[in-house]
Structures are given as structure tokens and as C-alpha cells.
Amino acid sequence: MxxxxxxxxxxxxxxxVTEAHVMPExxxxxxxxxxxxxxxxxLPHEAASSDRLGWVGLQAAHCRAAPAFELExxxxxxxxxxxxxxPPEELDLRYEGVKRHRPPHAGxxxxxxxxxxxxxxxxxCKDELHIFLEPGLVERVAAEEFGLDQGLTVxxxxxxxLPQLRAAMSEVDAELTARGAGGQLVAESLANVLAVxxxxxxxxxxxxxxxxxxxLPRARLRAVVEYIEEHLxxxxxxxxxxxxxxxxxxxxxxxxxRATGLPPHQYVIVRRVERSKELLQAGADLxxxxxxxxxxxxxxxxxxxxxxxxxxxxxxQFRTRVRTDKTA
Numbered sequence: 262m263x264x265x266x267x268x269x270x271x272x273x274x275x276x277x278v279t280e281a282h283v284m285p286e287x288x289x290x291x292x293x294x295x296x297x298x299x300x301x302x303x304l305p306h307e308a309a310s311s312d313r314l315g316w317v318g319l320q321a322a323h324c325r326a327a328p329a330f331e332l333e334x335x336x337x338x339x340x341x342x343x344x345x346x347x348p349p350e351e352l353d354l355r356y357e358g359v360k361r362h363r364p365p366h367a368g369x370x371x372x373x374x375x376x377x378x379x380x381x382x383x384x385x386c387k388d389e390l391h392i393f394l395e396p397g398l399v400e401r402v403a404a405e406e407f408g409l410d411q412g413l414t415v416x417x418x419x420x421x422x423l424p425q426l427r428a429a430m431s432e433v434d435a436e437l438t439a440r441g442a443g444g445q446l447v448a449e450s451l452a453n454v455l456a457v458x459x460x461x462x463x464x465x466x467x468x469x470x471x472x473x474x475x476x477l478p479r480a481r482l483r484a485v486v487e488y489i490e491e492h493l494x495x496x497x498x499x500x501x502x503x504x505x506x507x508x509x510x511x512x513x514x515x516x517x518x519r520a521t522g523l524p525p526h527q528y529v530i531v532r533r534v535e536r537s538k539e540l541l542q543a544g545a546d547l548x549x550x551x552x553x554x555x556x557x558x559x560x561x562x563x564x565x566x567x568x569x570x571x572x573x574x575x576x577x578q579f580r581t582r583v584r585t586d587k588t589a
Contacts (some may be wrong), residue, residue, distance in 0.1 A: 294336040297393035314441035318452030320393040329384035339393035341373040350385025365420030372418035402456040405509040446526040
């Protein structure tokens with residue numbers, strides 16, 4: 262993350278209280294913004310995060326814990342969406358015009374805009390999903406999909422019932438639980454979906470600037486498919502495929518799905534599985550890890566997961582079957 266520095270001293274200086282302890286309320290601190298991963302290190306409990314998943318456009322962390330604490334949170338470089346799957350038993354929260362003195366309802370969503378410090382005091386068991394969206398991504402989607410070329414001011418949200426945004430956040434949580442099994446392309450797609458739902462919520466009601474319903478023209482679809490095949494091992498990104506189709510990423514996703522029956526990230530996974538099948542059937546002297554790499558999977562675990570899901574057997578079982586058939 263750019264501009265992120267965190268020392269042991271800065272962590273230890275954070276105002277934490279590890280037992281329920283009433284203290285005078287403090288105004289949020291003003292300091293240099295922190296990136297998502299450094300922010301998570303300030304929290305007094307463990308969080309399963311996307312730290313090592315290589316995601317683009319967003320980061321995420323799922324926190325399940327019960328320590329009591331009080332903390333002055335520095336401003337963040339990213340917008341922070343918070344899904345309260347199970348709110349804490351007690352919660353005091355203050356940031357940019359928001360003053361909350363009781364926990365929100367389960368399933369509610371809050372938003373802390375980038376650059377906004379906060380103060381929080383919490384105690385009791387909780388289950389929270391934190392999602393960090395890059396402001397640059399949100400601004401790009403606002404300009405390309407909604408015609409908001411003059412920029413977008415993202416206001417704070419506090420404990421709202423937002424079903425569409427909650428559903429998209431839950432998809433991120435599922436991908437986090439699967440340890441990024443869908444790869445970077447899935448994360449990139451989900452980041453765009455979250456940005457769309459967020460902009461629809463915080464911007465004045467209006468139609469997107471350009472409406473391009475329908476299916477990709479055959480020539481553009483062929484160009485995208487060829488690009489995917491040529492870059493399958495390296496991993497085509499959503500923006501790259503959309504650029505080949507000469508569309509913005511969100512319009513491209515819809516048109517590609519109507520043309521192929523699959524969203525781009527699922528199509529790429531199917532093609533990677535098919536390529537791995539071809540390598541296994543060819544009888545090349547490659548380990549399963551090498552097959553995974555040549556097909557574009559980030560690791561053998563991801564390869565095995567998707568291969569068994571689509572083919573019904575593990576890669577090793579498939580290879581054994583192929584060898585048995587050839588010797589029969």
C-alpha cells in the first residue's frame with residue numbers, strides 16, 4: 262500500500278482497553294491515513310483477511326471476537342464498509358457526523374469514508390465483515406457508469422438495511438472464506454459490483470450515462486475469447502478484457518454473460534480447467550503443480566478445487582483414469 266508505515270511503537274500507542282472500562286470520550290485523531298492491512302493490525306483481535314490473496318480494488322477481513330476495547334481509529338486510504346452479521350453487545354461509535362451509542366441491527370451496513378478518522382468503544386461477542394474499497398475504483402465507476410465526471414463525494418452511512426449491498430458483501434465474505442479460490446478476477450469483479458451498489462446508494466437517483474444493453478457483437482466476443490486464450494496462464498484482468506471489447510468493465514460483464522452464459526471470471530475458470538484437462542490427457546511429464554501453473558491457476562489447491570467441482574474427480578484421479586485407458 263502506498264504511504265503505509267506502521268511501527269511497533271505506533272501500535273502500542275493506540276488507545277486500547279482490554280476490559281469493559283468507561284473512559285472519557287475522545288475526539289477522533291487526525292493523522293496520516295493508513296492502508297487497510299495496517300489498520301487491521303491496530304485492532305485488538307485477530308481477523309481472517311485477504312492479506313495474501315493478491316486482490317485488486319478491495320481488501321477484506323472477517324472479525325469474530327469478544328474483547329472489550331476503546332480505540333481512536335486513524336483515517337484510512339480506503340472506504341471501509343462494515344457488515345454487522347452479529348453486532349457487539351455494547352457499541353459507542355463516532356465519525357464524521359455519526360454518533361452511535363448502541364449496537365445496530367444484525368445485517369446492517371455502515372460506511373466510513375476514506376480520510377475520515379473515528380472513535381469506537383466496543384464489548385461483547387461479535388461477527389463483523391470489513392471491506393475496504395479503493396476510492397479510485399469508486400470514482401472510475403462513478404464516471405464510466407453514472408456520468409459523474411465531476412467526482413463523487415462519499416458520505417458516511419450508519420447501520421442501514423441495504424439488501425443489495427449486503428448481498429454483494431456476503432459474496433466477498435464467501436470468497437474470503439474460500440481463501441480466494443476464484444482468483445484475482447473474482448475479487449476485481451466483486452469490487453466493481455460493490456462500487457455500483459455504493460454509488461447507487463449515495464448519489465442522486467439517475468440513469469447511468471450510457472445504456473448498452475444487449476449482447477457483445479460477434480467480432481468483439483471473438484476478440485475477447487482469443488485474448489483470454491492467449492493470456493490464460495498470466496491471468497487476464499476484468500479491465501483488460503473490457504478494453505478489448507471497448508466497453509467499461511460493468512457493461513462488459515453483462516454483455517459477455519448474455520453472449521456466453523457465464524460471467525467473465527467463471528468463463529476463465531472453465532477455460533483453465535479445460536486447458537488442464539488437455540495437459541493431463543496429453544500425458545506430458547508434468548507434476549500437478551506444473552499443470553496448475555500452465556493452466557493459469559495460482560496454486561495446486563485452487564486448481565484441484567475447481568477441477569473437481571467441474572469435472573467431478575480430482576486431477577490426480579483424472580490422470581490415473583487417462584493412463585489406465587491408454588494401457589487397456
